[in-house]
Amino acid sequence: MYMWRDIKNPTAGGAGRTTHELCKRWAQKGHKVTVFTSAFPRGKEKEVIDGYEIVRKGSLLTHYFYAYVYYKRYFKGQYDVVIDQINTIPYFSPLYVRDANIVVFIHQLCREIWFYESRFPISLFGYLMEPLYLRLYKKYPTITVSESTRKDLSDLGFSNVIISYNSAVASLYKPTEKKEKYPTILFVGRLKKAKRPDHLIKAVHLIKKDIPNIKLWIVGEGDFKGALVKLTKKYHLEDNVVFWGLVSTERKSELMQKAHCICVTSVREGWGLIVTEANAMGTPAIVYNVPGLRDSVKEGINGLITPKNTPQSLAITLTNFFRDENLMNKLSLNARRDALNYSWDKSANVCLRFIGEVCEKQ
Template identity: 40%
Template sequence: MHDRAGMRAFFMPYAMQAPLFYNTATEASVLTSISTPLDSASRFLAFHVTPYTCMSKAENLRGEEYGTGAGRAVPWGRHIRRRDDRDSDGAVSDGRPGTWAHFPKPGGSLRMNILWFTWKDKANPRAGGAEFMNEELAARLVRDGHRVIFLVGGFPGCVREEEIGGYRIIRLGNRWTVYLEAYRYYRRYMKDWADLIIEEINTIPFLTQFYARNKPRIFIIYQLCREIWFYEMFFPLNLLGYLMEPLYLYAMRKNICITESESTRKDLRRFGFAEDRVHVFPIGIGMEPLEELGGLEKFPEPTLLSLGALRSMKRTVHQVEAFNFAKAESRGLKLIVAGDGSGDYKERVLQAVADSPYRDDIDYLGGVGLDTKYELMRRSHLILVTSVKEGWGLIVTEAASQGTPAIVYNVDGLRDSVINGFSGLICRENSPAEMARLITSALSNREKYEAMRMSAWKLSKEYTLDRSYAEFAAILRRVCRGNPRVSG
């Protein structure tokens, strides 16, 4: 994150944005004037900045045959033919194995080619609930006859292109350069292909409204960054991001936007989006809720669960501190910390565990697989969530489906996923001491605890992937039926 190349690539999208915010009357001429230097910049990044650790399956197996060499830098998309080079079914292909999917053109007026911009996919080591939702929605779009291609950032060791569940993932550049690479790739290969553009904004926008102006477009914003900038980014980029976010949101305010919580909807309204521009659709969980709670066996001692990536914005250290406070009131209390991370914050979490006077009652598991995750959710008594901000808090609903209620901080997203006193508890103030008070309160009254976990479990059954998709697809249909208010 701190490397010079990454910083260089990070600033370039904002250099592109600056004139657009203040010269809206001449957007077209500004875009024309920057297109050539932008292409030059992206070509420079392709060869000098981007670490080409992603390779197509064909290159992994037969790189020398294709003249690339194992791991040599190859400009993204060079092996893909242009729009005019088509097979009989209308699919773009260069005839090589493992490089491009052959998509038959589906019938029906609302069968679409959907191009989805987002900086990471489910295979990315930094993926979370948003990426899970994206790809579940994409799989259902394909099932209904649409064609979906994701343009995402690459990561070390990734496969450059692959097909999963019928949708295509094309990985371009890296975390920082994907925005420029996606712009370049779109202009070269995709501008005539896409019927609908979905742009997910997660910290940095792709700015598709400025180079794909004639396309129906939807933004997906699961959450705004705001204070997260100061937890996840270093100075001065954190300050720059914080100041730029309201500007690019205001520039995008005329577009249709989809989000997953009322908190994010209110945030978007605050930054200029009109009421009829923001649509909330319900998230869905991938795990099946337990059939019943009656035979569920919890751990013999009251156990708290800390689950998820060890990142600064998750404030896992607060959960360890809350356990320390609560342990003084409940001597049998245990804490399980399950999740991995890297860098300074992981070291802070491990140090907090090591410094705890009750460290013998804390079990740090590191990263865990799905089976272990589900078992921990079923057998723990409470899950703790202390994030700075969330879009929803998928982990809260997942734990509820396994019979475990949550105690959460009162922040965006978490106050949406928990109904205070009914399906979980929300802290009055966001501090370890207050969380400890609620832990003690929840575990000391068995009748209220059982009622709360029953309510959480029943409520979780409403959050199905099929319901999410039904409401999501309804919004897409509205956009693509020529509603004149769709594109700003």
Template identity: 35%
Template sequence: MKILLVNWMDMYNPLAGGAEVHLNEIFRRFVQRGDEVTFISSGFKGCTAYDEYDGIRIIRTGSRETFNLTAPKVLRKLDRKENFDLIVEDINKIPLYTPLYLKKPLLVIIPHLFGSTVFRETNPLLASYVYLTERLIPYIYRNVMFEVISKSTANDINKRGIKEDHIRIVHCGMDHETYSVDDTLSKFEQPTILYVGRIKRYKSVDVILKVMPEVFVKIPDARLVIVGSGDNLPELKRLAQKLGISEKVVFTGFVSMEEKVDWMRRSHVNVNPSPKEGWGLTNIEANACGTIAVASDADGLRDSVKDGETGLLFPYGDQKNLADKIIQILRNEELRERLTKNAIKWAGNFTWDKCARKTMEVVEEVIERKVK
């Protein structure tokens, strides 16, 4: 099968994140079974026009800012030349409206849509543009099959107008060789609260900082470690200074995979305060490393954290509730051990092989529908 995959970024892009890992883990397994996969993505500083990653051929066009303008022409031209059997569009930025110009079997993969949360991240003009492009999805993609990564995202696009029988839920996998418990390591002596992820305004990492003064009063030897990079980092550092807690907060910036996993294994609790996610993969990664998660009771996160069983949820933005949950986890060893045991078992349910296999089943369904 010849597959044309389109997404704003590929794995070589310095800004690549969970959505790119998700696509790569699925479609490199398509390559392993003998399929040909071509990936159209945007360019970035220092990149080449053509590349390859895990057997997937990469063709780049435009930039992150212009990709939605340059990609349609490239996609049409390439499909005329190579006659693909399947088009896969990953919508995690701005939709490319591929049904308007590619008349082939089409699968749309959606980690999550921004909705109104985009106004937390960028200026009103750009946010309005993204918001409005999403509003057209139910009309332009009305006859298309969607694969989403959580029940929350399925509910979201269903409410927007996508028919329920056009939606398939396929949970993310994870790399259990990388993310695992290391019995030779113990938790840090110092109670450690962890955040791992991109440092973007819409991720609401500031909420964690704002609850730390209360946490530090109750648990004076605790510390907060923020792992990751992003354009909101300088603002968070200023906030830590303003709150008078900068000596108890560690900003690591970008770290290697080995360092990331070490933080996940040795910290006491992983916090995810985002208002919306597709799934919350870092929660599951932390679980696999033996660390429980406290997360917002928000779309996606409530799917990856089973409240009271594998971790704890708090109402988004409720700083008092979040502080109480963190303090409870750090003080109550019996609770922490029970949740940790369940979290490790929960994480074992999610593998990339299973994710890819289920996607292959969805692809077969897409092609059969188109043939009929």
């Protein structure tokens, strides 16, 4: 499988976790699984994790070239299937893979994310090119993680698309862990403009007028952090906002369980793995109405969806949430129940059956 950031990469997100959970289960079933990905400081060039091999070569940009080189030199003829996982830029495997089946794995389209994360004219170029280079893959069997992305792909001409839902490690839940004394919001993710964590800080600024002891925990790192710290100081929220930086999986689960809700304000997501992870800890999600998040959050069951994707609308939704203890308790209980409907074992099997059918047809 080609993918951009593996599970050990400090900047890995939901795609890295999903890839790890699927690959280790495929390896447990006796399959030879190799993940080719980008390198990172102090990361080994090759290692085996939970039964599957990881090969790292090149930067986030150059590893796409090395993917081609390594396939020609080392991988050709060794595998039945090449999974081309697309995160922003594809590996263009149909142009050089001739001896194996190709399966596409795509979490989400970028679309407007280009304008948040790239400068003009690169942003416009990427936005216009994305539908064109994705059409190269439309005849290939495809795995995605939500109905929103499946619809986006269908609009581009993809016809053979299945959904493999994200899940969570529910065993990390600790029944004895209590919620924080003060109303606490959690944000988890890379601190990037497209994730819009600044909307949360602005919302907390508005909420503080009615709920002075409101807390916002921000977990993650990224190039947008400096601007977020400045915004926090501008609104005099130093006592309300805590930047945790990068934390372990165990610590993240602990914070998820202690917080009253997790907020996701991204421009779009594939699914929003952190929603399901927080739900598994008994914590509901309050999210924007965007692709992916409108799939992972069922309004009034495992969370709430804001009427508008603005800090003002988010502030109103959060204030109403914190003022209604019955609603908070109901969503917390239902969130954990909903998360238990998803299983990495089930998702791995769904993908494996699909890949098996692809191989049988060739």
